[in-house]
Amino acid sequence: MHKSKSIGIVSLGCPKALVDSERIMTQLRSEGYDLVPSYKNADLVIVNTCGFIDSAVEESLDAIGEALAENGKVIVTGCLGAREDEILARHPQVLQITGAHAYEAVVESVHRHLPPPHDPFTDLVPPQGIKLTPRHYAYLKIAEGCSHRCSFCIIPSLRGDLVSRPVGEVMNEAERLVESGVRELLVVSQDTSAYGVDLKYRTGFWDGRPLKTRFYELAEALGDLGIWIRLHYIYPYPHVDEVIPLMAEGKILPYLDVPFQHADPHILGLMKRPASTENTLERIRVWRSICPDLTLRSTFIVGFPGETEASFESLLAFLEEAQLDRVGCFAYSPVKGAAANNLPGAVPEEIKEERLARFMEKQAAISAQRLQSRIGAREYVLIDEVVDEGAVGRSRADAPEIDGLVFIDDATHLQTGDWVEVEIEEADEHDMWAHLI
């Protein structure tokens, strides 16, 4: 179990500086840092300064001094950062100074002085995502904790039951991210489809209108922001059907990340999975009938205690039937403190590895075939990076860090964050190659 790491932010200056502070806070929060409103409880303090007029400079220098006196570990960013000599003359102890809108540098500096509390068992954001989220996409965390009690998981004991963030607060954050240049929001929480259950779907306010704290209403409101909205960590509850038309209409991305973990009813029962009694294949069929372009991503665990050859084979049969697009799979390994550790029927390591290999072989063929079927199609791509040979982006079917990439030749004139239309020329089992239309 890791100790949480806490950061205080002092934000001075104009609305633009506030957007930077929000951006920094969102990034740090999605990486698992706690944000605290006092110097005393913070492990480190960020001061976002203003250098517009003399009185603002003085106020900023005073704020840095106060943070140093009260806390001691201080990173300075914002407009005053351009006057590094002046800051250092007064406050030589600051850890690092960066300029305005240098939010990546600030987050990097935090990583250096207070490494992220990454925990592979509890983190929502993939470890690669921790390095830095580029400016054109961002994680939007809508809740903390989880009210389920999956037997292999320790998140509820670490983070407590589900606590949804008020819908107005979530929407304001989303809107600010869009204003700061974000083109894609990745909606995350431990159980995104349960959003608002703890608040009994309380009606909040956003943009002067009432808005329910509920999965569908949030997805619809986010869909009005005009950027890509991607939903992660959804469970196959019946009410998830409601958001599929939003995908078919193009309001949110036709993409669902549903961590099924297994398909055999007995194993799902032992895992105590949410929605384990749902008829998942029927649910998938309904989703695809409403939105044929839907991309389904999932993760699975093989070799869970009690998994027999027959239950493993029923998982393979499910894969064949479900035809999922993107899949991750892990051999079960016990997590300290998880209830599943006491289950009988531990699967020997070599059988776990053998099942993992059989699982991956089966799914690789399915994923490859599904990607091949996209050759010749026209798709929208969001550009992640421009390199010497061309541009690299992602289609609507690909989440950053975990899914595939689209490589586009002769596209060095593009910029990160551009949306372009391409025609797919080639595909392997993971990535695709395309040309601009």
Ligand code: SF4
């Ligand atoms: S749904 Fe299950 S696996 Fe996911 S956080 Fe909650 S308890 Fe853990």
